[in-house]
Amino acid sequence: MPISSDTDRNIAFPILIGDIGGTNARFAILVDAYAEPKEFPVLATADYETIDLAIQTGVLDKTSLQPRSAILAVAGPIKESEIDLTNCDWVIRPEDMIRDLGFEDVVVINDFEAQALAAAALGPEHLEKIGGGEIQPSTSRVVVGPGTGLGVSGLVHARHTWFPVPGEGGHIDIGPRTPRDFELFPLYQTIEGRVSAEQLLCGRGLMNIYHGVCKAGDSAPQAKTPAEVTSGWSAGTDPAAVEAIELFVAYLGRVAGDLALIFMARGGVYLAGGIVQRIIPALEHSRFREAFEDKAPHSGIMKRIPTFVITHPLAALYGLAAYARTPIRFGVSTQGRRWKA
Template sequence: MLFLAGDIGGTNGHVALVRVADDLVGDIETLAYRVFPCAAFPSLADLLKTFIDAEVRAPVSHCVLACAGQVMGDEVAHDNLPWPVQVDALRAALGLADVTVLNDFEALAYAIEGPLAASGRHLCGPPTRGHGPSLVVGPGTGLGAAVYVPNAAGGTVLTTEAGQMDFAPHSLRDRDVLAYLAPGGGYVPVEQIVSGPGLLTAYEALCALDGEVATLSTPKAVTAAAASQSDKHAVEAVALFCAALGSFTGNLAMSYMPTGGIFLAGGFLSSIFDLLKHSAFEERFLHGRSVRAMLAEVPVWVTEHGCHGVQGAARWYMRHRAAIRASTSEGAAA
């Protein structure tokens, strides 16, 4: 069985042509894989058509897409994709029999029992995984998270919109940044700080609070300046980001106790691994008092996002198709 699998984020679209055994339980074979900048295309259909024209030689009628956002009926409700995503319109534009959509971090969670878990760099906690739930967290264009719960059926994934939780300041400087972002009070989502664009927001806020003009204009420039220690506000912004990520991840860990491990996903974090390793992430992750001992038993890794979202989407689709086939067979037997 050939089908398209994609992982569509706010910055890049990862697309693959994959093949699995006819029984839908074989390993996934990637026949072609490309990464496209989303901003270069007027629509998701155009991005996918570019891949199809370049890489697909045999007829393909099925497609699964992991998208940043939540599936609401025929549409994906999102804040970070550059275009609307409507499933029926996409199916018609591509001439496919089936287009199925799921949340991007739901797909990443389905990849945990595949190559994702073996690809990370250890950040803190025990060096090996336990047998409980696992958590995948990723600051990129936005901030996503999902929980993988192992079971006899192959695992269950719980999706979240955790990035939309309120930002909770910890230090006095955090409070100053929050007051700068919402001078009249009100809602500030945690992804407004803990994301790539959020890092730039934190840098600009810190400059403004000290009465200085921000000279850096991209998250990449901020991380580079922090690594070289050439801009004190960049250094402080990365420190604030890492600490806030630790608090956020620790809060989620207290909700799910993921002794199976936490996987911080994304090339963004991999590029600042050394800064993250020497930051206040672990201290803020552990929180305090009695919960500290429990959180100390949770291992944390940083892993490249890469093709894992595509692999997870394909794994989910195999299960989805197998469930439909089993339901159809039971209905026919009845």
């Protein structure tokens, strides 16, 4: 059973930290509060039947270190002692991990809580600024991450502590705004009639936009994967890919701006994940900030909110490591999300 209330913030070293996404799982071991994390090769979730097998063969069998604790960030809602991941077949059972893998303590949080922790901990060397605005100290922040799905998390500062606020913000509605949108939205694939933000702002969302553009132009798709869309955009060889990336960037600006207003994120909006890292030149084009700032009657506020691309390749692990080193700095709720031997 998960612990219902946990006043003990100490987590025993060595600590296994893991960022478990729908497609890939990234692990590292933190030996103590001063060491750099020992990273392990990225594992494809499809290559392992269970997360326990991935940890055993992909991490524990490759080191003499035996972690006493584990802190895992997962892409899925955390409910009781069986945690289903949203976009892969793994089920996390912390009690089984304690019994079979030798952990004394297992903490499970949302994957975008870890990204939010990173937004509080990363320095400017790992941030690419997009457009104007300046960070206001000790003010709210938002992380938005197009990946296998669309992750969203807030970060609120109070009592000298950063509190990550997880949620399912990627499933908010998004609708047409421009004449071109009104041509394309009827062509986008929906979920029960809805076009949510995630239907457009993730890997399959990019393909949704791309196929809509191809249908509107009565042209055969050249790209079969999101990577091929970004390649066609980068090379300028696929006009549908070029427009798809332009639309993706504009839609991302709209959604990021909406979330900035919800959290009044004067500390900035942080874009996470491999997709945004690959399309930074498109984000630096004015259309992203124009869409972000186009929030009348609050455009003046929006102009002062900065936006960044997180460029650290393992940002979620960085955030987890910051939390593992000094849990008291972060208001991470472990109630019902921590299991002990």
